[in-house]
Amino acid sequence: METETAWKVRRVVLSVLFLGVVALPLYPELFGLDEVTPFTQLVAFRPQALVFVLLVGLLMLIRPGWRLAAAMVVVLALTGGVLTAPRLLNDPEPPAVGSRALTIMVANVLGGGADAGEVAKVIRARRPDVVSLPEAQVDVRQEIQAHLQGLTYNGYTQQANAAVESATSVLVAGTLGSVQFDSEKLDTGRVNVAQPKPGAGEPGAETIGPVQQTTTQFGHIIITGGNLGKLRLIAYHGYPPLPSSVSIWKQDLEVVRNWCSQDQPTVVAGDFNATTDHADFRDAMDPGCRSVATTVGAGLQGTWPSDRPRIVRTQIDHVVVSDGVTPNSFRTYEIEGTDHRAVIATISVRKDS
Secondary structure (H helix, E strand, O other), X not given: OOOHHHHHHHHHHHHHHHHHHHXXXXXXXXXXXXXOOOHHHHHHHHHHHHHHHXXXXXXXXXXXXXXXXXXXXXXXXXXXXXXXXXXXXXXXXXXXXXXXXXXXXXXXXXXHOOOHXXXXXXXXXXXXXXXXXXXXXXXXXXXXXXXXXXXXXXXXXXXXXXXXXXXXXXXXXHHHOOEEEEOOEOOOOOEOOOOOOOOOOOHHHHEOOOOEOEOOOOOOEEEEEHHHOOOEEEEEEOOOOOOOOHHHHHHXXXXXXXXXXXXXXXXXXXXXXXXXXXXXXXXXXXXOXXXXXXXXXXXXXXXXXXXXXXXXXXXXEEEEEEOOEEEEEEEEEOOOOOOOOEEEEEEEEOOOO
């Protein structure tokens, strides 16, 4: 007959093993598996998973034989909740005296699926200084501009390769003056076969140079000069962490890390296809950037998929800022025809930036 001591030991061992099984998908980075499918994809929904695990743990407390395992799981979920809470509870920082305000908008238009009039409606209401438009080819960007008659917005597009998803556009308010546009390219002599759609205009006039592969898999645009002073604004679209392409997703975030490690005051705005729960996203921020949303207590406002209930959305659309830039606010807006909610962030830039 099994002794009571042996049973207690077995129960402890089984409870610890159960805790490990539960912790694995919640915190794969602790096991070195955060870049392994399916953990890369699952961890994007960690806040929702923590709530689910907490409820399961509380239900398990009903069974006397499960109480040790249940208590461990509850503690794990509560610890995760404490670590997540600042994203919801952080207060915005007051703008520095004499700083200038900027409003940044992000709207992934799903390759043109978004209603251009709806995008323009948000722009008219909030008058952003810069609009980052992932998945917007030249014709899509021009359609949005057509709905903005009476407002001065200059538009530019960069398409990294033949894929529609690789096109990124920006709209820049005329109040920013004569800004310059560029992108980091792998090889300036390497031109892909992608061409703008008929009627979209000449490639050299409507895009930033020829269609070329940039240092990111999808296109990005670096905006400098004009009234921006030392500030650099970057419209960005990160590659998604598809099961077969996690390494590409990681490479794109390495480019963001490089931008954040440079001394120049920087704002990166776009669809990152990564959340604060991804260790690679946090590593990209570490050199000197921070997410506006998490800094002002809006880090749990999900932006994707917008056609699902709010409770199952996650935040993959971000505005991140480096030193010298103060986050002030972050809100999301529904746009018909796309699976992303638009983002509006306000920031303050110091005089010397």
